[in-house]
Amino acid sequence: MPQPQPDAVAADRLTIHNLLRRDLSASFKEDVRAGLTARPKKLFPKYFYDELGSQLFEAICLLPEYYLTRAENEILARYADEIVSAVEGQNVTLLEMGSGSASKTRRIIEALIRRQNDLLYTPIDISASALETSSRVLLQSYPELRIEAYASDYVAGLNALKTQDRPCRTLALFLGSNIGNFDAAEAVEFLRAVRGVLRAGDALLLGADLKKNPQALEEAYDDALGVTAAFNLNQLARINRELDADFNPRAFRHHASYNEETGRVEVYIISLRNQMVRVPALELELRFDEGERIHTENSYKYDLEGLTNLAEETGFERARTWMDARKQFSSNLFLATGER
Numbered sequence: 001m002p003q004p005q006p007d008a009v010a011a012d013r014l015t016i017h018n019l020l021r022r023d024l025s026a027s028f029k030e031d032v033r034a035g036l037t038a039r040p041k042k043l044f045p046k047y048f049y050d051e052l053g054s055q056l057f058e059a060i061c062l063l064p065e066y067y068l069t070r071a072e073n074e075i076l077a078r079y080a081d082e083i084v085s086a087v088e089g090q091n092v093t094l095l096e097m098g099s100g101s102a103s104k105t106r107r108i109i110e111a112l113i114r115r116q117n118d119l120l121y122t123p124i125d126i127s128a129s130a131l132e133t134s135s136r137v138l139l140q141s142y143p144e145l146r147i148e149a150y151a152s153d154y155v156a157g158l159n160a161l162k163t164q165d166r167p168c169r170t171l172a173l174f175l176g177s178n179i180g181n182f183d184a185a186e187a188v189e190f191l192r193a194v195r196g197v198l199r200a201g202d203a204l205l206l207g208a209d210l211k212k213n214p215q216a217l218e219e220a221y222d223d224a225l226g227v228t229a230a231f232n233l234n235q236l237a238r239i240n241r242e243l244d245a246d247f248n249p250r251a252f253r254h255h256a257s258y259n260e261e262t263g264r265v266e267v268y269i270i271s272l273r274n275q276m277v278r279v280p281a282l283e284l285e286l287r288f289d290e291g292e293r294i295h296t297e298n299s300y301k302y303d304l305e306g307l308t309n310l311a312e313e314t315g316f317e318r319a320r321t322w323m324d325a326r327k328q329f330s331s332n333l334f335l336a337t338g339e340r
Helices: 024-036 051-060 067-085 105-115 128-141 154-162 184-195 214-220 227-243 304-313
Strands: 014-018 092-097 119-125 145-151 169-174 203-209 252-259 264-271 275-279 284-288 293-300 316-323 329-336
Touching: 014 128, 024 227, 024 284, 051 227, 067 105, 067 203, 067 214, 067 316, 067 329, 092 105, 092 154, 105 119, 105 128, 105 169, 119 128, 119 154, 128 145, 145 154, 154 184, 184 203, 184 304, 214 252, 214 264, 227 252, 227 264, 227 293, 304 316, 304 329
Parallel strands: 014 145, 092 119, 092 169, 119 145, 169 203
Antiparallel strands: 203 329, 252 264, 264 293, 275 284, 316 329
16 A cells, blocks of 8 residues: 655644745855865865755765664664653653754654653754755654654754743754764854743753774774765865866865864865865865865864863753663753743
8 A cells, every 4th residue: 555655744733834935046156255264274064064965974884884873773762652751741852953854853853752742842054945855754653643843954943932931841953973064163052042042941962972992993984995085075066066176086085083182073174195185166276285275174073071060051951861782872851941
């Protein structure tokens, strides 16, 4: 018997607020210009995820070296009921920043549905199309679910939620070690913004990769098959596709290394020779020296003391931490304390 398609899901259970004020292609142009004319040059990790980049990242998650997704899935599969039970209140609403495909979110959704009759899920994601697709798939799977989604960046989405009266407890999710893409000041600013939409007693489940052997960290970001290299170099191919540039990705290489002093994996694209690159859409002609780096991403790693300090600095208390069997990754329950 044919399965119902996602588009057939009842519209009365889905609301999507599009808060994207600027054309994303215009933002991409502005950020590429700013990054490639900076000293040193840089690109921004939020632009990894075009259609090809998203497919490459799905492949990365299957690699033996990339333990993060498996470790977090292990935690959520084993402890989802325990996690939601740690949030007081009979009815809990679910908020997620950077929901993407929401594949890992299903564990939490199912745990909440097991203990309450229905569930309101509020995802925030920069991709309106991905948000609509994932929302309709979730609604097809869970008739108890209602979704009020925000197509926006984190700041706009969280600001919109500040004006809403939510009588139920809220469990917010920030999964996948996305906190690692922020430096210390940015992480504090972001978590304070999250705290600003929560009441005392509400909770945040924060995924955080843990500090460990540098070799394991570097292999996770530079796999033997070269999938992560393709993911990183796809930024150059994307600039070619969307801005008519003439980058030769074969004239650059991927590099990832762990900086023990800063506690972060640093990811670069490195020029293999002296070369010129033209970006007609930006009216730019760029010189790259042999060995010159384009910084594309940092991924900060944490220890438990650092997570405790981060919670306390942003209006939370680190109430519980769950780890996978190998203690590579952590899911941390931050409880909102005091006043906003």
